[in-house]
Amino acid sequence: MTDAPAAATADAVAAASTDAYARIVAALIRITGDWTLAEDCAQEALTLALQRWPQEGVPGNPGGWLMTVARNRAIDVLRRASVERRKLAELAVPALADPDPTPAEEVVDDRLRLIFTCCHPALSLEARVALTLRTICGVATADIARAFLVSESTMTRRLTRAKTKIADAGIPYRVPTGPALAERLPGVLAVLYLLFTHGYNADGRPAFADEAIRLARLLRQLIPGQGEVSALLALFLFQHSRRDARRDRRGNLLPLDKQDRLRWDRAAITEGLHILAETPEDGPYALQARIAACHATAASVDATDWPAIAACYDKLARIHPHRWSS
Amino acid sequence: MKYMMFVCTDTEPDTDKADEPDIDVWVSENDTRGRRLEGSALASTSAATTVRVRNGRLLVSDGPFAETKEVIVGYDLLECADLDEAIEVARAHPMARAGRLELRPLIDLND
Known part of the structure; x- marks a missing residue:
């Protein structure tokens, strides 16, 4: 294997992951309710792609491939933890053969659900920003910590606390409707704005401007x-x-x-x-x-x-x- | 989920007196819908007694455990689907304006 195909594969993984990561995490959170499991499985799917795609070639539908791998990984983990059959059944429904999971309305809603949950006003503003970057954008905890000038362990604690609060306080995994949408939307936009303006790389450049722009585009597409x-x-x-x-x-x-x-x-x-x-x-x-x-x-x-x-x-x-x- | 809603005073109440909700309407509405399991106003903190045991000794003292300007003056035990529903119930309570409400989920020890 020469370096050129390896680089091309890395590019293909990067391109697919930008689009697929939030979809995978959002879908797995809806089904399992386990934020950490969802992130881990999405991450493992990307790692596996980097190992397999150089030899086997990039699949025709990279996003679908990643989603299937992540979903199977979640089934494995849950089966080992022997959780109730209902969750497993739900995970298994969109079978391996499913060639293209992306057009499903449900998947689109999942990402929006994830955005509104990460930006829930019952979470502190700094927790909302960190959770959005980690869970929706897939930014590594160490990178978020560096941009906001805190230690990685502090950022890890902040993220864990936020996820615990979501579970313990009963923050719903739902897109608000009717008047509640208008009430909650400014809070979501405030998080995007902070993401755009408040994180900086060591060279003083904004760290997450691209992520903020990507999320704003996604939001404009999902709630026109x-x-x-x-x-x-x-x-x-x-x-x-x-x-x-x-x-x-x-x-x-x-x-x-x-x-x-x-x-x-x-x-x-x-x-x-x-x-x-x-x-x-x-x-x-x-x-x-x-x-x-x-x-x-x-x-x-x-x-x-x-x-x-x-x-x-x-x-x-x-x-x-x-x-x-x- | 069950939420304990602490009804607290606040040093900066709302000054907008328009459409002030009525507590009796709030109680009957949420009782009817099964979202309020029980609740009560509390006697003033001058009637409060604090109990501690330290090294096997009972210590009983007058007043609340901390002297604060904001005090708990009542509580309601809510049964709601999730936090968003509990927030909707709380926002319609008159003390959301005259004071503040704190929502605390109950931990189910049988879980």
Whole structure:
């Protein structure tokens, strides 16, 4: 085996895992109720893929392959623990032969269930952020700990405490409906916002901006028609478009007027403008996204539409911005 | 799941007096729906007695175990499907505004 196929296989595993991890974990949590088991089985499926795919080739449906392996692994573990037959029966229903588990409505709902449970207001905000990164994004505990400047054991304890609270307090694994959805959604968006802005790598760059953008896209796809979800995604895209221009060669932060605007990511800005156009209402994220759009589309600091920015800030100040960050 | 709902005072009650819920309506509604198993107001902390045993000796003292501004003034034992249902029951209680409510799941020792 040469290095090139190995690298290609690693890429295939990485591509499949980005998409499959949350689906697998979310489905296994629904069926088994065991968060740690779900994460372990998803992780083992990815490890097995790295061992098998170089020899056997990447399967036609990598996500389905990973889901099947993870599900079988969960069956093994539960069988050894001899849990009740009901859970086993449920796990065994979508049989090995199932070629493509992804279109099932249930699977889509599972990821949304997982997001709303990880972001439940009965959990502390820091626990919500950590749990979202670990369980939905599959980020290693050590990496989360490093980005939030705590020891790995502290982060492990934080995650364990959060999972224990979910079980002990009876936090449901459910997407809220009706008026409850509108009540809970800002809390979910606040977690995504924190994820985008509060974790940093050793080089000072945002650690989880890509994960936040991916989750915002997923949320927009799973619960369409929510203006603030689209606005938050647009805000992320505008801010992320400046990622390569934000620092000089020595790594010092550059203010807007010193940045080389040619290095801003035009594709991200265009996409952000397109998405922001979906939301006519003045929610807190829509206003912030419009401010970011003014900067993103200006040729220079002088050419920036400052009156429009001031108007957005006035509106923001009137809608109590601190209410949605708590 | 069973939840003990502690009804507590709070130093910063809600100032918005619109649509204040009625405790009798709350009790009868949740009793009817089987979500409130029992509950009661408590006498003031001046009637409280604290009991401890240390090295085999009984120590009985006056008052609650800690002097705090926020005190438990009542309780309700709830039976709810999950925390979200318990939160809905709690939010409709008048003391959610005038004070605060703490939801604590009961541990089933037969589990």
